Amino acid sequence: xxxRLEHINKTFGDFKASDDVSFEIEKGKLxxxxxxSGSGKTTILRMLAGLEKQDSGNIYIDGKIVNDxxxxxxxxxxxxxxxxxxxxxxxxxxIAYGLKIQKKDKAFITERVxxxxxxxxxxxxxxxxxxxxxxxxxxxxxxxxxLAPNPELLLLDEPFAAIDAKVRKELRTWLRETIxxxxxxxxxxxxxxxxxxxxxxxxxxxxxxxxxxxxxxxEIYLNPKxxxxxxxxxxxxxxxxxxxxxxxxxxxxxxxxxIRPEFIEINKFSDDGHHDFxxxxxxxxxxxxxFRGNNFEVIVDIGKxxxxxxxxxxxxxxxxxxxxxxxxxKLYTFDDNTTEIVENSALEDxxxxxx
Amino acid sequence: xADVNKTHAQKADGISTKVLKSGIIxxxxxxxxxxxxxxxxxxxxxxxPYQTLNNAIELIQNGTLWADIAASISRVxxxxxLAVVAGVPLGLAVGSFRPVRWLxxxxxxxxxxxxxxxxxxxxxxxxxxxxxxxxxxIMYASFFPIFVNTIAGVASTDQSLVxxxxxxxAKKAIVFFTVTVPSAISNIYTGIRLGLSSSIICVIAAxxxxxxxxxxxxxxxxxxxxxxxxxFAGIVTLAVIGFVADRxxxxxxxxxxxxxxxx
Numbered sequence: 001x002x003x004r005l006e007h008i009n010k011t012f013g014d015f016k017a018s019d020d021v022s023f024e025i026e027k028g029k030l031x032x033x034x035x036x037s038g039s040g041k042t043t044i045l046r047m048l049a050g051l052e053k054q055d056s057g058n059i060y061i062d063g064k065i066v067n068d069x070x071x072x073x074x075x076x077x078x079x080x081x082x083x084x085x086x087x088x089x090x091x092x093x094x095i096a097y098g099l100k101i102q103k104k105d106k107a108f109i110t111e112r113v114x115x116x117x118x119x120x121x122x123x124x125x126x127x128x129x130x131x132x133x134x135x136x137x138x139x140x141x142x143x144x145x146x147l148a149p150n151p152e153l154l155l156l157d158e159p160f161a162a163i164d165a166k167v168r169k170e171l172r173t174w175l176r177e178t179i180x181x182x183x184x185x186x187x188x189x190x191x192x193x194x195x196x197x198x199x200x201x202x203x204x205x206x207x208x209x210x211x212x213x214x215x216x217x218x219e220i221y222l223n224p225k226x227x228x229x230x231x232x233x234x235x236x237x238x239x240x241x242x243x244x245x246x247x248x249x250x251x252x253x254x255x256x257x258x259i260r261p262e263f264i265e266i267n268k269f270s271d272d273g274h275h276d277f278x279x280x281x282x283x284x285x286x287x288x289x290x291f292r293g294n295n296f297e298v299i300v301d302i303g304k305x306x307x308x309x310x311x312x313x314x315x316x317x318x319x320x321x322x323x324x325x326x327x328x329x330k331l332y333t334f335d336d337n338t339t340e341i342v343e344n345s346a347l348e349d350x351x352x353x354x355x
Numbered sequence: 356x357a358d359v360n361k362t363h364a365q366k367a368d369g370i371s372t373k374v375l376k377s378g379i380i381x382x383x384x385x386x387x388x389x390x391x392x393x394x395x396x397x398x399x400x401x402x403x404p405y406q407t408l409n410n411a412i413e414l415i416q417n418g419t420l421w422a423d424i425a426a427s428i429s430r431v432x433x434x435x436x437l438a439v440v441a442g443v444p445l446g447l448a449v450g451s452f453r454p455v456r457w458l459x460x461x462x463x464x465x466x467x468x469x470x471x472x473x474x475x476x477x478x479x480x481x482x483x484x485x486x487x488x489x490x491x492x493i494m495y496a497s498f499f500p501i502f503v504n505t506i507a508g509v510a511s512t513d514q515s516l517v518x519x520x521x522x523x524x525a526k527k528a529i530v531f532f533t534v535t536v537p538s539a540i541s542n543i544y545t546g547i548r549l550g551l552s553s554s555i556i557c558v559i560a561a562x563x564x565x566x567x568x569x570x571x572x573x574x575x576x577x578x579x580x581x582x583x584x585x586x587f588a589g590i591v592t593l594a595v596i597g598f599v600a601d602r603x604x605x606x607x608x609x610x611x612x613x614x615x616x617x618x
Contacts, residue, residue: 049518071518071522072521072526073524077522078522080519084519086516087614088537088540088616089614097525101523101524131614145523148523
């Protein structure tokens, strides 16, 4: 493995920022460190860069232990959340900074700066100062500057946090493409799961200083390994007492569950006729309908529980206060330590009956 | 609505606004009040603006005013530049090493409240009655604002810039010259400007106490000759010199140090 973290611990005063963190990264992969704020993801990034030192544990880059290597010898490109461009240097001066430290000759530097500005899509801006650039442009220049000295590893701390939503989406795609072009191993920190899922090859989920799960986005979405991941990923509603839900009366002792929008089906019946599985459906009242472009997002109250589901366009229309029937296909039950998928038993019974 | 507001804000100032902003009206009012007030008193107590102008012309014609201006400016420049040369590097060094800062800070906060004037007697004893003691006093007076602001400038360096430089391979010494010093420039500049005004205050006080030339001497000696108008001419000249010097510094700062955060 190209990057390896082994049993890393780090505390700031009473705050445990890293609690026995271990994971590995393959060369050339783009990794998303995802977690809520205060979960220790930025600390991991800063320790990789040598900007913080772990209290215990080992960090390997390309097979070598780098524990005692200061940040100026680690060969790392770091893109800061606040860009951290030198305000008193031009774009040229900023990108050339690392190259001048490497004592490259002037012709080489000019050529390299030009090449990087082409790469980040901002040719001709050499003479501008950072305060003459937009947020998105500054972020691109910050990336160009980090890449200029040809680092082994690129680290990005919440690279899009300070950029407005529309530009952020463009930049995400652009970052993915740019990193693919260069093929550099990269790690970025984010608290936005859409960003992680869309951009990363692999996601490392952190919570309270621990690594909860490592895997590709689909794996994490479909098979959350811990209660935290089950709740954190997707648009999840947490149910406190699943025994009250039809079809989940006899679940393995666990009382809590996570239900995602795609797990439920919302029906509105206009007649009194017979409908399959109607006995397995919960009665609900629509409390909100939001148009989401390709469908409606519907918020339904079932007794004291609130669930979010989807409703297709084109057929019946739903409005606030409508009575609906809700079929819960499955859910993730969890207790303090484990999580598992449970299917609706009423559906299985009915299936047997019809066979 | 937003657009309407924008055009209002962008609209060029009218002539009346321009005149108001330039301060001309304020000056006309001040001079008028002065002139009216002087009608009630004789020339020895409160000379009129016109009499002051005549006195100034008299002083210019006999060469005294130029000589005094030259003497004062030369002292200010020597003392102030010495303070810059000493205060900036020392401030950078003290600001960069925290233990040194801890050592220096208590002494600093003690001497900050000892005005230069209080040291005049000592300086006269140590450096004699000539220019040296005055230059030393001016240096003392302008050293503190420069030194203190330089330390503050170093302390205010954005740590993420230091980290960015470090990640790109910069060793400590390079970080110092390429990040710490440029980051401190805005504060250093403020210190230098404050130092200049301290210098001017100090030179007048020193010249009033001892010596035989300079604007301070001119103002102080006017009482000996019953020439109150000379004192007024000296005071106005002083104000003009201070104003012009500060504006000049401001202009230089705005033009050449814009990207270092000087506003």
